[in-house]
Amino acid sequence: MHTSTQWLIGEIAFLATASTLLGAMGFPLFLPYDWYLLLHILGVVLFMGNIIVTGVWMALSERTMEPKVLQFSTAVANWADVAFTAPGVILIVLSGLTLANRWGGLFATNWITAGAILFAASGFVWAVFLIPSQDKMIRLASSPSEGQLSPQFFRVLHRWYFWGAVATILPLATSILMVVKPPV
Numbered sequence: 001m002h003t004s005t006q007w008l009i010g011e012i013a014f015l016a017t018a019s020t021l022l023g024a025m026g027f028p029l030f031l032p033y034d035w036y037l038l039l040h041i042l043g044v045v046l047f048m049g050n051i052i053v054t055g056v057w058m059a060l061s062e063r064t065m066e067p068k069v070l071q072f073s074t075a076v077a078n079w080a081d082v083a084f085t086a087p088g089v090i091l092i093v094l095s096g097l098t099l100a101n102r103w104g105g106l107f108a109t110n111w112i113t114a115g116a117i118l119f120a121a122s123g124f125v126w127a128v129f130l131i132p133s134q135d136k137m138i139r140l141a142s143s144p145s146e147g148q149l150s151p152q153f154f155r156v157l158h159r160w161y162f163w164g165a166v167a168t169i170l171p172l173a174t175s176i177l178m179v180v181k182p183p184v
Contacts, residue, residue, distance in 0.1 A: 005131060008131055015090050018090070044088065044175060046084045051171075075141075081134070125167040133160040137160065140156065
């Protein structure tokens with residue numbers, strides 16, 4: 001397993017532990033409400049910015065068909081998840097759970113519940129499909145055969161594009177719900 005993948009697993013474990021501990025404490029407000037809102041928006045910017053830019057980065061890298069470029073890009077995509085996606089998720093979840101309490105909790109308001117479900121679905125796609133695919137692409141790109149990457153690398157990459165699109169559309173829908181707050 002690549003070092004960056006190990007870091008991602010550690011960040012996910014941190015999030016699970018922090019969420020559990022804060023949940024046990026009732027998600028108290030240590031800071032004014034507006035600071036949690038700022039942290040939430042910062043998390044969304046880090047998260048959404050990275051997942052969109054990474055997809056574009058990989059598509060442009062693939063166009064070169066250069067093994068060294070693709071090798072570098074796959075490793076950078078994983079490290080970008082460590083540096084931006086996971087911290088964004090941590091900020092979104094921890095601040096979001098705290099903010100949701102002001103509205104009565106995760107299940108008191110339909111738009112918060114729907115947003116949380118969509119965001120959790122995106123996280124599921126990321127953890128189950130994208131992280132393993134990125135780790136596999138790193139391994140496949142690290143040993144090109146005869147100066148070319150294997151067809152398996154490109155199959156994994158194209159699967160990664162599909163699941164990446166799904167994992168991008170879901171939080172975009174979540175963002176719409178969080179801003180519009182439809183009275184469903």
